[in-house]
Amino acid sequence: MGRGDEVLTSAYGSWPSPVDAALAAAHDGHPEWVGFVGDEVWWTEPRPAEAGRRALVRRTAEGTEEVVLPAPWNVRSRVVEYGGRPWTGAVRGGTPLVVFTHFADQRLYRYEPGGEPRPLTPVSTVGAGLRWADPHLDLARGEVWCVLEEFTGDHPGDVRRVLVAVPLDGSAAEDRSAVRELTAERHRFVTGPRLSPDGRRAAWLAWDHPRMPWDGTELLVGEVGGDGLLHGVHTAAGGPQEAIAQAEWSADNRLLYASDRSGWWNLYRDGTPLCPREEEFAGPLWKPGLRWFAPLDNGLIAVVHGRGASVLGIVDPESGEIVDAAGPWTEFAATLAVHGGRVVGVGASPRTAPEVVELDISTGRARAVGARHQDAVDPAYYPEPRIRTFAGPDGREVHAHVYPPHHPERAAPDGEAAPYVVWAHGGPTGRAPLVLDLAIAYFTSRGIGVAEVNYGGSTGYGRAYRERLREQWGVVDVEDCAAVARALAEEGTADPDRLAIRGGSAGGWTTAASLTTTDVYACGTIVYPVLDLATWGPGDTHDFESRYLESLIGPLGDVPARYADRSPTTHADRLTVPFLLLQGLDDVICPPAQCERFLARIEGRGLPHAYLTFEGEGHGFRRAETMVRALEAELSLYAQVFGLDACDVPRLELNP
Missing domain, CATH: 2.120.10.30 (TolB, C-terminal domain)
Structure with a gap:
């Protein structure tokens, strides 16, 4: 069917898409x-x-x-x-x-x-x-x-x-x-x-x-x-x-x-x-x-700044005024360089992938000069995000980017609510940037919605928002993700019976904790996660984060029971829904032993799941073949659990 023809009606999750896993993998990174x-x-x-x-x-x-x-x-x-x-x-x-x-x-x-x-x-x-x-x-x-x-x-x-x-x-x-x-x-x-x-x-x-x-x-x-x-x-x-x-x-x-x-x-x-x-x-x-600002020879300062998303601007330190660079880029990364009157950074937007952007402060002109965005497919298939703020427990604000299913030639039958996957970012001290991500397009163009949640503890919203997670990891992040999922279901945007959650690293923790402590989700994808707090500390992970749990959970000597109570491994017996677990075998930050202990706790329970490991991969997948296998496996999981037609990907074998 060609563009411009009549829109066809077909069920969510069954829409044909030009965004395959190989295409998404080829454009991963920045x-x-x-x-x-x-x-x-x-x-x-x-x-x-x-x-x-x-x-x-x-x-x-x-x-x-x-x-x-x-x-x-x-x-x-x-x-x-x-x-x-x-x-x-x-x-x-x-x-x-x-x-x-x-x-x-x-x-x-x-x-x-x-x-x-x-x-x-x-x-x-x-x-x-x-x-x-x-x-x-x-x-x-x-x-x-x-x-x-x-x-x-x-x-x-x-x-x-x-x-x-x-x-x-x-x-x-x-x-x-x-x-x-x-x-x-x-x-x-x-x-x-x-x-x-x-x-x-x-x-x-x-x-x-x-x-x-x-x-x-x-x-x-x-x-x-x-x-x-x-x-x-x-x-x-x-x-x-x-x-x-x-x-x-x-x-x-x-x-x-x-x-x-x-x-x-x-x-x-x-x-x-x-x-x-x-x-x-x-x-x-x-x-x-990492560099969010760079002083220029003339006394002005190039800055990456914002509330939530961050843009490129020039500060006059004498007046305090900021002039932002014009252009399509709505998000800039923490890398800047200056030379004379030239400023270089990395900018992106929901319609453009990250590219090297140069600003000439004498003319005010900004342009892409490197790694220029080229549309990998018709932009009509790109996700169309909505920046939203939801009400969490006690009425606290929860920031999120909601990407509804989107296809130029497909629509769902009247009255059908969409399946949705909640994405929990890593860190947890971090933020999901509002940029074009073909991994998101991989799902939305097939009729599966995505909601990226910047749960309490995320950056970009001030120190008080960031410190909501202090000693509350596994509580606030789980509650905020669930609040977004439930709100989408209650308003009719998402199907309450077809909700999933996924995340990597700290997001993998939030995913596993959500699956073991809530009844919101029908399945989940857990990627190179933290699963057992008692074995993720000095001697078990790298030095940089070896004492991170003292702020996220509390000092082990003071609250030892909390370490057990919060760990998904402790509550693996509560897990009742299918899941996919993805792990790099060279990961020294979240070692495979975390996954192995978790799997040992569910052995013999007949719980459908898959555990895929990847040689040569550490914390964060980088190889195209790994990313293809991971994305296709994830889609297959949702297709089986949600009853979707995803015949264009290999079937993931779920072990009882």
């Missing part, structure tokens, strides 16, 4: 870590078809895009397991000089076009070795300053993190002692140092267990001595109850930072608020090197 190398814009972007590697890409002066390093080079750091900014670059002697982390061995490499990458750092056989992130070139000293994560033993907690200077001449490639540590080991976690323009001072962020960086961080400043070390280190801002998310220096050597001391992440200069608003100018620091 460009990130933008930067300038001379006048050129560089960034990293995913390659799902190349074993999920991250490629380094440049936009040449002619406007063409070139992959800088061929496979198998993979520009990706493993610092704190989630990674951090993995590269930096500059032009020296007319030639680009780039330093990057290679994922396979986590060494820093130096690369100049026309040559081969040369290692700058050694390999360590101790524990998980040496890892590097958030690099910054200091060409005057012939060094790259960055974060070193150094494992000192085989236990996940046997690790130290310090600021270091790595020589660019390669003298540390086989010699750990040639890596110069810039400060004493003062804190458990640090971000990369930012040198002031005059080279006299450096600023960085630090924090310690049990705090996460969105709980409280310190902004540290030190003087750069003649020996190249940092002296007189002191706390300039922040503390246990104040989260500094980013710090930079202005062109006139004044200290800029984003703090949530007012209840919102706002901008400050030398302690004075620049643009006080009840909106966010930063976000959760999951990775060293």
Whole structure:
């Protein structure tokens, strides 16, 4: 049937769709870590078809895009397991000089076009070795300053993190002692140092267990001595109850930072608020090197800001006024770079996938310059989101994006309510961005609705909303997702008998907790989850999140029963609906052992389920074949449980 013909009536979930799993997988991921190398814009972007590697890409002066390093080079750091900014670059002697982390061995490499990458750092056989992130070139000293994560033993907690200077001449490639540590080991976690323009001072962020960086961080400043070390280190801002998310220096050597001391992440200069608003100018620091603002040479500041979705704007620090960039992009990621009067970021919208966007502040013109969005299918099949606020328990606000079933040539019979899947985002300190996602289109174009819930604990709505989850993980998130699902059913949008829930990582926890403590859902998809709190802590998961539960649940020594009471594994006997469990076998954040203990608790109960594991995948699927298998399995689960016609995907075998 061609476009423009009569709309046909057919049941939800049976609509033919051009968005197949392979197409969705090919467009998974987004460009990130933008930067300038001379006048050129560089960034990293995913390659799902190349074993999920991250490629380094440049936009040449002619406007063409070139992959800088061929496979198998993979520009990706493993610092704190989630990674951090993995590269930096500059032009020296007319030639680009780039330093990057290679994922396979986590060494820093130096690369100049026309040559081969040369290692700058050694390999360590101790524990998980040496890892590097958030690099910054200091060409005057012939060094790259960055974060070193150094494992000192085989236990996940046997690790130290310090600021270091790595020589660019390669003298540390086989010699750990040639890596110069810039400060004493003062804190458990640090971000990369930012040198002031005059080279006299450096600023960085630090924090310690049990705090996460969105709980409280310190902004540290030190003087750069003649020996190249940092002296007189002191706390300039922040503390246990104040989260500094980013710090930079202005062109006139004044200290800029984003703090949530007012209840919102706002901008400050030398302690004075620049643009006080009840909106966010930063976000959760999951990775060293995330950048929500960037000072320009003329004194203006490029910012990513908003309440919920975040847009790109320019702040005048003298007046506090903001002028937002014009264009179709309604969501910008936490990566910015500036050069002269040019600002580069990554923008997207519900109609456009993330792309590299450049703003010329002299003209106000913004345009896509890299990873440009190209419609993979007719945009008529794209989801059409509705931004909604629901009432949760006690009348509290719950933010969500609702994507109804949508197809240009199909409609459901009158009176039929749609099946819906509630999506719980990961983190849980995070947020579902309002951007085009072909994985969502995969379902909506077939007649299955999706509701992304930014439950209490999500970012983008101020610190009070974020802290609703404090000691309430497994309660507030579960209640808020259920409130959205029930509201959609009560208003007739969703079929109350055909509701599902899905999520990965912390969203996998919320999914499993929802299935074991509520009767709202007919099935669920649990992806690389936390399932057993007693075995997800120091020694069982990576160091970064090993004490996260102290804020999400409470100190184990104080509330041991709560750890058992909240865990889906404890309540596996309450599970009565079919489920799909997806797990990467190389996941060190949520290890497969979590899934295995959960499955052991339901063994012999005759509960329909499937457990799919994937070799070579860690926390977050990156390979095209994995994503295809996972999406098709998920659709098959819903088709079987909801009674849908999904003959175009392999049938998922559900084991009793």
